[in-house]
Amino acid sequence: MEPTYHDGGMNFCWRLPYFFSEPKRHDVVAVRFAGSKVMLLKRVVALEDEQVEFKDGKLYVDGKGMDEPYVHFPCDWNLPSRRVEKDCVYVIGDNRSMSIESHHFGQTSKSRMMGVPLW
């Protein structure tokens, strides 16, 4: 999530927001694996039922180019269009300086959203 959050930094997960509301686009969220000891920090870029794709490093949602001021490292990613399934969101990290194969991103279930970073 560089440069928004630095590797090795410390933060707390604020769990209340998603008890009362749904994740919104551009939210930074903590995504859990099997439990809460290890989590990923990612940004929500597309919501349920939206089409998401990358063309020459630019993110498109429902065919519209997205403005992403939080991305400081440009990329040349290409990803064919795909629809976000029911009860899921599409998340990506802010650091896209690596190849698309090396970046861990994609669609995930809303039930895995543990909360947001406290700061």
Added chain:
Amino acid sequence: MVKMKYLLIGMLIVIIGIVAIFNFIPSEEKKVKKRFHFLSEWVSKSPDENAFNMLQKNKKIGTLFDEPCELKVPSHSLSGSYKRDEIMSYAMSARSHVSQLDLKFYDFNIVFPEKEIAKVTLTARLLGKSAVGEQVDETRELECVLKKIGKKWLFSAIEVVEVLKK
């Protein structure tokens, strides 16, 4: 008074015995966790590991698996039944590509759906350095099935759960 004293001592011995049984005789859950502890120990690699240790660890890794074992790793197009020898050679090849490796498991959830079958969901984290000096940092959720064969719990299926689907 004397009888009361003996009664109290007797009760104390019984309590100590019960505590000892719970602490020193491992439960099935502890035995299952122990297999993951061994897997972590034998997959991990220190920079100064020599060829002899590498072979020894590789042999030990093989002893943890049932024959055959079902593996499903969608991101690496790995899916199917594998013999113990195949798993050992896969582990050998993977470990030879890294100079340092540390495998840790978190968030164990162990259930016993049937007698002598354990289903375990957990998070696995691999940290290390590749042979060419690149950082290795991989975290995955795993669903594992272990079967009790003889007195040992053996891995009979391991599936990598797709937490993020590209």
